[in-house]
Amino acid sequence: MSRTIEAIIKHTGATSEKKSASARSQTMKAIRIHKYGGPEVLHYEDAPRPQPQAGEVLVRVHAAGVNPIDWKVREGHMKDFWPHKFPLILGWDLSGVVEELGRGVSRFKIGDEVYSIPDPTRNGAYADYIVVRESELALKPNSLHHIRAAAVPLAALTAWQSLFDTAQLQPGQRVLIHAGSGGVGHFAVQLAKWKGAYVFATASTKNQDLLRELGVDKAIDYTQQRFEDVARNIDIVLDTIGGETQERSWSVLKKGGVLVSLVQPPSEEKAKELGVRAAFVAGHPSGEQLAEIAKIIDAGQLAPVIDRILPLSEVRRAHELSKSGHTHGKIVLRISNGNGTMERKQS
Ligand SMILES: NC(=O)c1ccc[n+]([C@@H]2O[C@H](COP(=O)([O-])OP(=O)(O)OC[C@H]3O[C@@H](n4cnc5c(N)ncnc54)[C@H](OP(=O)(O)O)[C@@H]3O)[C@@H](O)[C@H]2O)c1
Numbered sequence: 001m002s003r004t005i006e007a008i009i010k011h012t013g014a015t016s017e018k019k020s021a022s023a024r025s026q027t028m029k030a031i032r033i034h035k036y037g038g039p040e041v042l043h044y045e046d047a048p049r050p051q052p053q054a055g056e057v058l059v060r061v062h063a064a065g066v067n068p069i070d071w072k073v074r075e076g077h078m079k080d081f082w083p084h085k086f087p088l089i090l091g092w093d094l095s096g097v098v099e100e101l102g103r104g105v106s107r108f109k110i111g112d113e114v115y116s117i118p119d120p121t122r123n124g125a126y127a128d129y130i131v132v133r134e135s136e137l138a139l140k141p142n143s144l145h146h147i148r149a150a151a152v153p154l155a156a157l158t159a160w161q162s163l164f165d166t167a168q169l170q171p172g173q174r175v176l177i178h179a180g181s182g183g184v185g186h187f188a189v190q191l192a193k194w195k196g197a198y199v200f201a202t203a204s205t206k207n208q209d210l211l212r213e214l215g216v217d218k219a220i221d222y223t224q225q226r227f228e229d230v231a232r233n234i235d236i237v238l239d240t241i242g243g244e245t246q247e248r249s250w251s252v253l254k255k256g257g258v259l260v261s262l263v264q265p266p267s268e269e270k271a272k273e274l275g276v277r278a279a280f281v282a283g284h285p286s287g288e289q290l291a292e293i294a295k296i297i298d299a300g301q302l303a304p305v306i307d308r309i310l311p312l313s314e315v316r317r318a319h320e321l322s323k324s325g326h327t328h329g330k331i332v333l334r335i336s337n338g339n340g341t342m343e344r345k346q347s
Contacts, residue, residue: 030127031315032087036076039316047089050123050131052102057132059114062146064125065093066331067154067183071319073120082121091333092117094125094132095140095149105134115140115294117153117285126315126333138290141297144304151304151330152187156293158283159188162238162260163195166279171196173235176227176252178245180216181207181328184262188238189214190302200231207328210305228252236260250274305329 030047052058070090072078095115098108108114118125118132140149162184163169175192179185180201192199193215201216204223211219220227226248233254239246242263249259250270258277259266271278296302307327310318311334318331 028128030089031091031312032089032126033074034087036074036079038075039071039319041074042090042315042319044312044315047087047127049129052100052105052131054103055105055134056102057098057105057108057114057134057137058100058102059094059096059116059130059132059137060099061094061096061125061127061130061335063095063150064091064333064335065150065152065154066091066318066322066333067093068322068325069120069154070124071323074319084121089123089125089127089130091124091126092120093150093152093154094118094130095144095146095152096125096130096336099129102131107134108137113140113146113149114138115149115153115290116287117157117283117290119285126312126335128336133285135287136285138287138294141294143298143300147309147332147334148304148306151306151332152293152297153290154283155183155330156187156191156302156304157286157289158184158262158281159191159238160289160293161283161286162262162281163188163191163236166281167236167238167258167260169195169197169236172198174198174231174233174254175200175236175238176231176234176249177201177216177238177240178227178249179203179240180211180214180219182240183327183330184240185238186210186214186305186329187302189216191296194296194301197236200227200234202227203328204326210328214305239263239266250276307331309334 027046028049031042031044033041098110098112114137116132116137175197177185177188180189181203189201199216200218201211202220202222203211205221208219220230228251231252234252235257237249237259239261253276255275260279265280266278268278307329309332321327
């Protein structure tokens with residue numbers, strides 16, 4: 001399946017090299033969908049190269065992080081929430097280089113190396129270029145190359161906004177992070193430790209070492225133990241799983257604690273009955289918070305874990321892996337080979 005996309009990339013890449021400079025400036029290559037569906041609706045094709053408007057920046061994409069939201073949008077799960085139009089470019093996690101500035105942009109200059117979560121209601125980053133609002137951008141961490149930087153924005157910002165903005169995590173608090181080995185979870189573990197929390201985290205047997213390497217104080221193997229037998233008197237639960245895991249999480253909270261979910265709004269009635277707080281977090285773009293996160297990364301206190309790096313030609317496989325729900329850390333798509341043309345070869 002992915003070989004088909006690779007073959008098309010090889011073919012059209014050869015053709016596009018013959019195009020005039022002006023034709024090249026009008027179009028770019030992108031992975032787009034024209035309808036909701038399985039991985040087969042992902043198509044590598046020409047798309048109009050976007051133009052930055054006032055307050056916007058054109059970024060040449062070097063790498064795009066893959067997140068569950070990518071296949072959820074592709075399958076149509078978000079259609080009642082986000083007004084997407086077809087054809088749509090997926091991928092809302094990127095690292096790249098500033099190519100052009102819209103009117104009034106003052107914080108960035110051409111050539112800056114940046115990373116971002118762009119607005120998920122607009123076109124994403126599986127493309128040569130993307131237009132991003134200035135407020136959604138930050139300089140990428142100096143210590144990470146683009147591939148690793150692209151693994152950071154969406155998952156790390158979601159962890160940051162959940163633990164710090166919503167749950168108001170304080171040093172010394174006890175935190176339970178479900179799926180501490182996942183994209184959001186592995187950043188949440190590190191950020192909670194950075195803030196001085198005592199951290200419990202769940203994952204299956206194969207990821208127990210990873211949890212400990214990330215700094216987890218009590219790693220819980222959810223295939224062998226019930227987390228509520230180990231984690232008690234918890235101030236903050238970060239629920240990245242929902243369903244039965246969320247339901248069982250109420251019992252571990254101490255009075256005044258908070259259950260923060262990323263997947264399903266927890267019951268307000270239940271929270272009231274137990275004297276705790278319930279919150280649902282929808283992560284949002286913030287260049288300002290990404291700049292803070294870059295400082296922590298450059299100080300050596302936070303790092304992305306990469307499950308695998310795939311060429312763009314394997315985007316369908318990347319979606320299948322993400323949907324399996326059992327990758328660790330992040331999957332990243334390599335978009336540019338560094339000379340301004342889309343990645344064509346498999347690593
Ligand atoms: N609301 C928002 O703004 C927002 C933002 C980001 C993500 N999300 C959502 O949050 C969820 C997690 O996202 P993600 O990027 O972290 O996903 P992910 O990287 O795909 O998570 C994979 C991890 O989940 C672990 N896992 C699977 N089942 C588990 C279970 N029953 N208990 C504990 N761990 C389990 C796996 O560990 P094992 O292989 O060891 O099982 C794996 O390492 C997704 O549904 C995503 O859409 C929401």
